Amino acid sequence: MNAQSQLSGSERFDVAIIGAGVVGCAVARRFALAGAKVILIEKGSDILSGASKANSAILHTGFDAPKGSLELALVQAGRQEYLDIHQAMNLPLVETSALVCAWTPDDALKLEGIAEQGRQNGVDRLRLLTSAEARTVEPGLAGNLVAALHVLDEHVIDPWSAPLAYVNQAIALGATVLRQCEVRAGAFDGEWRLETNQGDIRSKWVVNAAGLFGDHVDARLGFQSEFQIKPRKGQFVVLDKAASRQLKTIILPVPNEITKGVVICPTAFGNILVGPTAEEQDDRIRATVEHDTLEALVTHGSKLVPGLAHIPVTAVYAGLRPATEKKEYRVIHRAEHNAITLGGIRSTGLSSALGLAQHALKLHGGADRGEFVSKAAPKVSMPNLTESRPRDWQAENHGDIVCHCELVTRREIEATLSSPLPPGDFGGLRRRTRAGMGRCQGFYCNAKLAEISKGCLATPLAVDQEDGK
Amino acid sequence: MSQSDVIIVGGGPSGVAAAIAMRKAGVGKITLLERERYLGGATRHCSHSPFGMLEFGRVYLGAAYGRRLEQEIAKHDIDLRYGHSVARLGEDGELLVSNPDGLQTLSAKRVLVTTGVRETTRAARLVSGDRPIGVVTTGTLQSYVAFHNMMPFRRPVIVGSELVTLSAVWTCLSHGARPVAVLEPSSHSIAPAPLSWFPSLMGVPFHHDAQVVDILGCGRVEAVRIKRGDIVETIECDGVLFSGGFTPEASLFLTSGLAVDWGSAGPAVDQDGRCENPRYFAAGNVLRAVETGGWAFREGRAIGTALAADLLGNPAKAAPTKVTYDDPIKLVVPNLLRSGSALPGGLKDFQLRFQRRTKGTLSLSIDGREVWRRNATWRPESRIIVPRPNNSTGAQRVHFSFREEE
Numbered sequence: 001m002n003a004q005s006q007l008s009g010s011e012r013f014d015v016a017i018i019g020a021g022v023v024g025c026a027v028a029r030r031f032a033l034a035g036a037k038v039i040l041i042e043k044g045s046d047i048l049s050g051a052s053k054a055n056s057a058i059l060h061t062g063f064d065a066p067k068g069s070l071e072l073a074l075v076q077a078g079r080q081e082y083l084d085i086h087q088a089m090n091l092p093l094v095e096t097s098a099l100v101c102a103w104t105p106d107d108a109l110k111l112e113g114i115a116e117q118g119r120q121n122g123v124d125r126l127r128l129l130t131s132a133e134a135r136t137v138e139p140g141l142a143g144n145l146v147a148a149l150h151v152l153d154e155h156v157i158d159p160w161s162a163p164l165a166y167v168n169q170a171i172a173l174g175a176t177v178l179r180q181c182e183v184r185a186g187a188f189d190g191e192w193r194l195e196t197n198q199g200d201i202r203s204k205w206v207v208n209a210a211g212l213f214g215d216h217v218d219a220r221l222g223f224q225s226e227f228q229i230k231p232r233k234g235q236f237v238v239l240d241k242a243a244s245r246q247l248k249t250i251i252l253p254v255p256n257e258i259t260k261g262v263v264i265c266p267t268a269f270g271n272i273l274v275g276p277t278a279e280e281q282d283d284r285i286r287a288t289v290e291h292d293t294l295e296a297l298v299t300h301g302s303k304l305v306p307g308l309a310h311i312p313v314t315a316v317y318a319g320l321r322p323a324t325e326k327k328e329y330r331v332i333h334r335a336e337h338n339a340i341t342l343g344g345i346r347s348t349g350l351s352s353a354l355g356l357a358q359h360a361l362k363l364h365g366g367a368d369r370g371e372f373v374s375k376a377a378p379k380v381s382m383p384n385l386t387e388s389r390p391r392d393w394q395a396e397n398h399g400d401i402v403c404h405c406e407l408v409t410r411r412e413i414e415a416t417l418s419s420p421l422p423p424g425d426f427g428g429l430r431r432r433t434r435a436g437m438g439r440c441q442g443f444y445c446n447a448k449l450a451e452i453s454k455g456c457l458a459t460p461l462a463v464d465q466e467d468g469k
Numbered sequence: 470m471s472q473s474d475v476i477i478v479g480g481g482p483s484g485v486a487a488a489i490a491m492r493k494a495g496v497g498k499i500t501l502l503e504r505e506r507y508l509g510g511a512t513r514h515c516s517h518s519p520f521g522m523l524e525f526g527r528v529y530l531g532a533a534y535g536r537r538l539e540q541e542i543a544k545h546d547i548d549l550r551y552g553h554s555v556a557r558l559g560e561d562g563e564l565l566v567s568n569p570d571g572l573q574t575l576s577a578k579r580v581l582v583t584t585g586v587r588e589t590t591r592a593a594r595l596v597s598g599d600r601p602i603g604v605v606t607t608g609t610l611q612s613y614v615a616f617h618n619m620m621p622f623r624r625p626v627i628v629g630s631e632l633v634t635l636s637a638v639w640t641c642l643s644h645g646a647r648p649v650a651v652l653e654p655s656s657h658s659i660a661p662a663p664l665s666w667f668p669s670l671m672g673v674p675f676h677h678d679a680q681v682v683d684i685l686g687c688g689r690v691e692a693v694r695i696k697r698g699d700i701v702e703t704i705e706c707d708g709v710l711f712s713g714g715f716t717p718e719a720s721l722f723l724t725s726g727l728a729v730d731w732g733s734a735g736p737a738v739d740q741d742g743r744c745e746n747p748r749y750f751a752a753g754n755v756l757r758a759v760e761t762g763g764w765a766f767r768e769g770r771a772i773g774t775a776l777a778a779d780l781l782g783n784p785a786k787a788a789p790t791k792v793t794y795d796d797p798i799k800l801v802v803p804n805l806l807r808s809g810s811a812l813p814g815g816l817k818d819f820q821l822r823f824q825r826r827t828k829g830t831l832s833l834s835i836d837g838r839e840v841w842r843r844n845a846t847w848r849p850e851s852r853i854i855v856p857r858p859n860n861s862t863g864a865q866r867v868h869f870s871f872r873e874e875e
Contacts, residue, residue, distance in 0.1 A: 245726055311723070315592045394572040459601075
């Protein structure tokens with residue numbers, strides 16, 4: 001079964017979801033489970049091509065979310081559902097905990113307030129620590145730490161396998177996924193007709209989960225957009241897996257008004273991330289890295305965790321968060337038009353996605369009205385890519401290791417290329433297998449990957465041979 | 470779990486030479502683990518370079534050199550295992566190894582790590598810009614060509630001016646690609662003249678004091694912006710090749726918590742090639758970037774000889790002393806010294822590199838007494854050899870100082 005099916009003009013969907021980021025994937029799954037006939041439409045050559053490809057991979061508790069906010073409720077609902085389903089889907093949960101670190105006496109004074117907010121938000125497992133206590137939890141922290149707040153339930157997950165699992169479950173329930181499909185316009189006359197580069201799509205409802213293009217898509221659907229996306233770029237550096245010996249806990253700064261700030265964070269794959277920055281820009285596509293900023297992130301990491309000095313940089317990346325002119329989520333329900341917009345989902349989207357999906361289904365109301373017959377969840381089990389649990393290279397008869405840095409086997413790569421939703425581009429292949437993500441960045445494996453993935457990727461790794469010798 | 474006397478990790482020139490040397494010295498069971506399906510390491514895909522003059526008295530091109538290594542090792546009783554990838558080095562000589570059949574633990578009385586080098590990636594160089602397809606290193610380009618008959622680009626901009634850069638230019642030109650320009654960030658070509666004239670002779674513009682400040686492209690590379698002095702210009706291209714900037718492939722040491730020397734970025738080793746943990750030895754380019762295949766071969770043979778002597782009678786007992794040095798010296802190998810009986814083989818010289826081009830006086834002092842000095846212009850990637858005095862191993866303090874001229 002391949003999800004990349006052709007459109008037939010007569011097909012009618014219950015729900016069309018625009019945007020296959022983490023939110024769109026979760027929404028597709030939720031509606032498919034509810035029994036709706038779902039189509040997920042993605043402009044990029046693969047899912048997770050926009051904001052969702054770059055984040056810090058933290059599963060938040062919501063301890064610092066605005067009290068009483070929709071964001072808080074959805075982060076907590078999404079988190080709970082992730083905790084409920086991750087084992088069945090073979091998705092990781094790395095129980096790192098987090099330390100909100102105060103490096104100045106002024107910041108230390110704010111910790112009690114942050115803890116109080118956390119308790120009001122229903123996050124109980126919080127401990128205020130002295131510098132010495134915090135360094136017992138995390139011996140790698142620099143000596144000038146003043147105090148810290150230990151948030152025990154902040155965890156780290158695999159930010160790419162999770163949404164892929166969601167969309168795979170939707171596909172197993174019959175959902176259609178179209179990539180390289182851009183919605184150009186939409187008209188509503190009791191049902192939606194979406195005009196795309198792959199033909200018209202008819203659907204009763206539409207859910208706009210278009211992330212960085214959420215406002216544009218609202219406009220294309222004929223709505224007066226209620227918000228404007230103001231992309232906020234975040235740059236990250238990824239340190240070599242050797243760094244994981246230096247740090248086990250998420251290191252958070254005392255947040256300011258604009259952003260959660262730069263975190264130093266273990267990844268599920270055994271690296272350490274430093275980032276993100278928060279830089280306003282107009283461009284919604286280009287997310288460039290910049291030398292001076294990357295260098296500052298490297299320096300910042302080793303200042304707070306001195307053992308990170310000398311650890312080589314494995315990768316650098318940048319992502320754009322779909323911020324708007326307001327801090328809160330911009331969820332808009334246009335019942336008279338059968339439309340829901342899930343806009344302005346910034347840094348917490350990975351945590352809240354499953355919650356947003358529940359919320360969207362509730363706003364839709366179809367399940368409550370008995371329009372659909374809910375379906376049993378089909379078994380979806382993701383290949384494990386994390387260091388903490390057994391991987392394919394440790395298993396029998398894996399054939400061959402293709403990517404030695406990340407220990408990715410040929411069997412894993414071939415399996416993903418023939419999966420229901422094979423990678424549409426090299427980024428997608430990397431996110432699904434980790435091939436080429438390691439310290440040599442393809443010095444050894446890139447050519448092999450070019451061979452194996454020939455004919456599968458939107459932009460092939462090798463150039464056309466015809467004009468060569 | 471089977472135990473070997475020695476396990477060698479990596480079947481490039483140094484690993485193969487060490488295996489043969491140890492066998493000749495009478496070491497019993499020697500296991501050589503190679504993750505690929507052939508010997509030769511990096512020489513295998515370097516279709517350009519002459520290898521073999523020093524060790525075999527004749528010239529081989531890359532893949533043929535690897536086959537010669539395979540013939541040599543077949544003459545000796547060495548347990549050679551292909552497709553074996555080491556995932557972890559244990560403190561007590563137990564190695565976690567993945568092979569096509571699954572996972573196993575192998576152990577040995579001594580482990581010799583000969584994992585070679587890799588080039589510094591675009592990411593590690595922290596280069597600004599988009600992150601499109603078509604940004605690779607020389608090794609990647611050469612493996613495209615050598616193993617797959619493919620090309621990652623047609624009109625790349627090439628960064629660097631080391632010997633490997635010239636090899637990259639040659640690989641492009643001989644496979645239907647035409648480099649748009651070769652850029653060297655510093656003020657001089659790192660490869661010496663007349664070799665450094667090669668790109669220009671081939672009609673490829675060479676610019677020093679020039680660096681890539683931005684890479685543009687959504688799918689594939691479309692252009693780079695380069696800065697030459699104060700001028701920033703955009704050059705259209707379909708790829709960027711970062712050549713050289715070799716760094717030891719010392720990840721196994723880093724991830725296993727074994728001591729690494731931050732100057733060389735390879736394992737800390739003493740005069741016998743022995744690591745801080747005396748069960749471990751290292752040889753070849755993992756010690757320092759970067760030497761020729763012939764150098765790595767001879768170094769492997771010398772350290773294999775020392776390892777055999779250590780194993781068969783004279784294990785090290787002393788704690789090592791660290792060799793110290795001034796800026797802008799980048800590295801000194803060996804960077805540890807252990808007192809004790811002198812073993813055959815090992816590293817008879819100190820090898821140094823500078824961080825940047827500089828002029829001044831380099832001197833070596835042992836316990837405060839200067840024993841060697843030289844005034845010269847020092848270039849960053851040139852090999853510098855200082856004979857290692859015999860009394861360096863018993864000394865309290867071995868220090869390289871540098872006095873820079875204005």
